[in-house]
Amino acid sequence: MSAQNHRQYWRKNRIVIAVLLGIWFAVTFGVSYFARSLSFTFFGWPFSFWVGAQGALGVYVAIIGFYAWYMNRLDALHGVEEESD
Amino acid sequence: MAGFFGTRDGVRLTGQQFKAQLKRFYSWYTLGLVLFVGLLGMAERMGLPRLWIGSTFLLATIALYASIGIMSRTTEASEYYVAGRRVPALYNGMATGADWMSAASFIGLAGTLYLTGYNGLAFIMGWTGGYCLVALVLAPYLRKFGQFTIPDFLGERYSDCFGGKLPRLMGVVAAILCSFTYLVAQIFGVGLITSYLTGIAFELGIFLGLGGILVCSFLGGMRAVTWTQVAQYIILVLAYLIPVVWLSVKQTGVPVPQVVYGYQMEKVTARELHINADPEEQKVRAIYQQRSDVLAEKLKHPGASLVADRQAANDKLNELKSGNGNVQDIAAASKALANLPKDEAAARKAYAQAKAVADTKSLPLGGMPPHAQQFAGNPDGTPKEQLQYDTSRRNFLALVFCLMVGTAALPHILSRYYTVPSVRQARQSVTWSLLFIVLLYFTAPALAVLVKYEIFTHIVGMPFDQLPAWVNAWSKIDPSLLSVADVNKDNVLQLGELTIGGDVVVLLTPELAGLPYVISGLVAAGGLAAALSTADGLLLTIANSLGHDLYFKMIDPNASTVSRVTVSKILLLVVALLAAYVAAQKPADILFLVSAAFSFAAASFFPALSLGIFWKRATGLAASLGMMSGLGVTFYYMLVNQPWLRSAFGVTSPIALWWGIEPISAGLFGVPVGFAVIVLVSLVSPRPSPQVQQHVEHLVEHVRYPDIKKL
Numbered sequence: 162m163s164a165q166n167h168r169q170y171w172r173k174n175r176i177v178i179a180v181l182l183g184i185w186f187a188v189t190f191g192v193s194y195f196a197r198s199l200s201f202t203f204f205g206w207p208f209s210f211w212v213g214a215q216g217a218l219g220v221y222v223a224i225i226g227f228y229a230w231y232m233n234r235l236d237a238l239h240g241v242e243e244e245s246d
Numbered sequence: 247m248a249g250f251f252g253t254r255d256g257v258r259l260t261g262q263q264f265k266a267q268l269k270r271f272y273s274w275y276t277l278g279l280v281l282f283v284g285l286l287g288m289a290e291r292m293g294l295p296r297l298w299i300g301s302t303f304l305l306a307t308i309a310l311y312a313s314i315g316i317m318s319r320t321t322e323a324s325e326y327y328v329a330g331r332r333v334p335a336l337y338n339g340m341a342t343g344a345d346w347m348s349a350a351s352f353i354g355l356a357g358t359l360y361l362t363g364y365n366g367l368a369f370i371m372g373w374t375g376g377y378c379l380v381a382l383v384l385a386p387y388l389r390k391f392g393q394f395t396i397p398d399f400l401g402e403r404y405s406d407c408f409g410g411k412l413p414r415l416m417g418v419v420a421a422i423l424c425s426f427t428y429l430v431a432q433i434f435g436v437g438l439i440t441s442y443l444t445g446i447a448f449e450l451g452i453f454l455g456l457g458g459i460l461v462c463s464f465l466g467g468m469r470a471v472t473w474t475q476v477a478q479y480i481i482l483v484l485a486y487l488i489p490v491v492w493l494s495v496k497q498t499g500v501p502v503p504q505v506v507y508g509y510q511m512e513k514v515t516a517r518e519l520h521i522n523a524d525p526e527e528q529k530v531r532a533i534y535q536q537r538s539d540v541l542a543e544k545l546k547h548p549g550a551s552l553v554a555d556r557q558a559a560n561d562k563l564n565e566l567k568s569g570n571g572n573v574q575d576i577a578a579a580s581k582a583l584a585n586l587p588k589d590e591a592a593a594r595k596a597y598a599q600a601k602a603v604a605d606t607k608s609l610p611l612g613g614m615p616p617h618a619q620q621f622a623g624n625p626d627g628t629p630k631e632q633l634q635y636d637t638s639r640r641n642f643l644a645l646v647f648c649l650m651v652g653t654a655a656l657p658h659i660l661s662r663y664y665t666v667p668s669v670r671q672a673r674q675s676v677t678w679s680l681l682f683i684v685l686l687y688f689t690a691p692a693l694a695v696l697v698k699y700e701i702f703t704h705i706v707g708m709p710f711d712q713l714p715a716w717v718n719a720w721s722k723i724d725p726s727l728l729s730v731a732d733v734n735k736d737n738v739l740q741l742g743e744l745t746i747g748g749d750v751v752v753l754l755t756p757e758l759a760g761l762p763y764v765i766s767g768l769v770a771a772g773g774l775a776a777a778l779s780t781a782d783g784l785l786l787t788i789a790n791s792l793g794h795d796l797y798f799k800m801i802d803p804n805a806s807t808v809s810r811v812t813v814s815k816i817l818l819l820v821v822a823l824l825a826a827y828v829a830a831q832k833p834a835d836i837l838f839l840v841s842a843a844f845s846f847a848a849a850s851f852f853p854a855l856s857l858g859i860f861w862k863r864a865t866g867l868a869a870s871l872g873m874m875s876g877l878g879v880t881f882y883y884m885l886v887n888q889p890w891l892r893s894a895f896g897v898t899s900p901i902a903l904w905w906g907i908e909p910i911s912a913g914l915f916g917v918p919v920g921f922a923v924i925v926l927v928s929l930v931s932p933r934p935s936p937q938v939q940q941h942v943e944h945l946v947e948h949v950r951y952p953d954i955k956k957l
Binding site: 167170171174175178181182185189190193194196197200202203204205206207209210211213214215217218219221222224225226228229232233236240241242243244 | 374375386504621642668680684860952
């Protein structure tokens with residue numbers, strides 16, 4: 162494959178990593194920083210407690226799952242898959 | 247025995263056949279496990295004593311792990327180091343889950359949440375969010391690199407520095423530093439659980455558990471450890487979920503505790519207010535406040551106070567002896583006399599400890615923060631409260647950061663992703679790993695709240711003579727785990743009169759839920775599985791760092807495959823015995839050591855690994871210096887600020903916290919220093935020779951793009 166193609170692939174990879182880590186950072190440190198203010202009731206939990214105990218974990222699984230799906234598709238799109246599985 | 251784990255009658259299976267074989271094997275295994283617990287439950291009804299049940303659990307599970315080890319024994323290097331690189335993503339996910347969840351996750355986490363409420367969530371987020379870094383920044387690239395250990399990557403990528411020897415050596419040192427303390431803690435946990443299950447001595451329990459670890463990892467290396475860890479994951483998750491689900495049904499009628507515990511938490515919060523307003527609770531707190539005042543007075547002149555205490559104890563004993571005191575009282579009084587501190591220094595320490603306990607007990611809720619309250623202090627209160635709020639919030643965020651980055655840098659986790667067949671599956675495997683981990687981490691906060699509800703509403707307020715039998719049973723095993731004392735002599739248990747240690751909360755759940763003892767046995771077996779699986783992974787990491795990286799790569803590069811594996815196996819034995827020896831000494835502050843491992847891993851590995859993949863310009867010298875300085879800063883900060891390390895190394899300088907950050911989060915400073923040093927030194931030092939640059943260029947591209955073949 163051409164170097165040009167590789168460069169584009171790597172650029173897309175870096176962008177998606179940056180976006181996902183941005184979400185990761187906001188959910189973890191953003192919500193925790195304002196935890197005291199975000200304590201409206203959410204199905205019984207104070208909202209920030211729920212995020213720390215469940216919401217953030219769900220987002221993490223979604224981030225990793227999305228990245229795996231996106232990159233496995235991107236490999237095919239740019240024709241850079243590994244040969245054998 | 248042919249026919250397991252990848253071959254049938256000596257013929258290698260294809261990927262699909264292998265998956266089908268695994269599915270069959272673990273389905274039957276799970277069914278067998280359920281039947282086994284059922285049978286033991288029936289035997290209990292027919293009068294099988296508890297000790298027998300505990301021993302059966304212990305022996306059966308260890309025999310099971312050992313037989314998986316024997317079935318997958320190997321001397322082939324790629325089987326021994328990376329399980330032949332054919333572990334399907336799903337099973338690697340389960341194995342990573344067991345590898346990851348240690349005795350601390352299984353036993354300690356819910357206890358920490360019970361005791362500290364919201365503040366404990368730092369562990370929940372930190373120990374799961376780190377997988378985002380693993381998935382996005384490290385795992386797929388390390389899999390593409392495709393060697394055996396993490397120092398392998400450092401040695402190859404940074405080969406411009408003494409042929410990669412210095413970076414590799416730094417990797418070995420850091421891997422051993424973070425893994426060994428962690429390993430000691432696991433073996434300690436194994437000793438505790440085996441002695442709880444069977445009543446044998448702690449030290450003997452350690453060596454029994456060690457046998458189980460060794461048969462497995464010694465014979466089959468990563469291959470045996472992988473298939474054992476999958477089995478251990480199934481036990482530990484069943485053992486964790488069953489009692490909580492039961493407790494949830496008992497309290498709410500809904501068998502999904504993770505969904506409904508928010509409402510239980512509202513009730514706990516209401517109950518907390520009620521308890522705080524209760525006059526008898528306030529009386530208990532006032533009594534503890536008085537005790538604290540008395541102790542403060544004694545601390546002013548501990549020598550004289552000790553003499554007075556001894557005199558008083560003597561007088562009491564004599565009075566009992568001369569009067570008609572009964573035998574029990576006399577025995578208690580002479581024991582109290584014998585237990586007095588020996589000299590002034592000991593007295594000062596004892597008074598200070600007692601005062602700390604009394605101070606905590608004089609606070610509302612026996613010193614526990616309200617469960618739902620985020621951080622200590624008050625942002626709108628007095629300046630002191632504002633400061634307390636700021637410091638507590640800052641420490642929460644710092645701890646989350648260190649645990650996350652540390653998670654992404656622990657070598658025993660990262661090397662699991664070497665074992666999957668492809669980059670594609672490495673990415674999927676991290677998703678599976680986190681899903682399996684989250685299953686338990688969703689449940690831990692629920693468990694804490696349900697247990698708290700049970701204790702706050704049913705146990706607190708009970709007359710002393712009606713307390714359930716387990717209260718006494720546990721305080722006999724260890725009063726620091728659970729004890730009660732009628733401080734205000736009203737014959738009713740107040741919250742302030744109940745002391746609960748974090749480690750007992752999970753083990754208590756089956757009894758609170760009113761389940762038979764067989765479930766308590768299952769929970770203990772789950773804790774054992776958690777500790778053993780993590781110990782397996784850690785032991786392998788340490789032994790492989792020494793056997794593969796130090797011996798083969800640096801001392802004798804011409805060693806044959808068989809002798810490499812043999813050396814690794816011998817080292818494994820030595821490390822295991824050494825760790826067991828250290829654990830048998832019952833080292834103080836073991837929890838601190840474990841948390842410290844995260845800061846060490848974060849500061850040493852994360853900058854060097856991630857820059858190695860994402861920045862071609864990073865040089866070997868820079869990486870080595872970066873790892874050294876990251877580790878150095880982290881260690882220095884802990885050394886000057888952590889009480890146990892201070893006394894161990896004789897540090898006398900005053901404690902000087904930077905921005906009030908606790909020493910447990912020392913990685914907060916180590917990680918940026920590591921990054922900064924690597925970037926600066928790389929930019930300042932001259933560019934490596936064109937040959938080296940080309941090698942690095944090629945290696946990094948090979949790691950980044952799945953289609954580029956090996957050099």
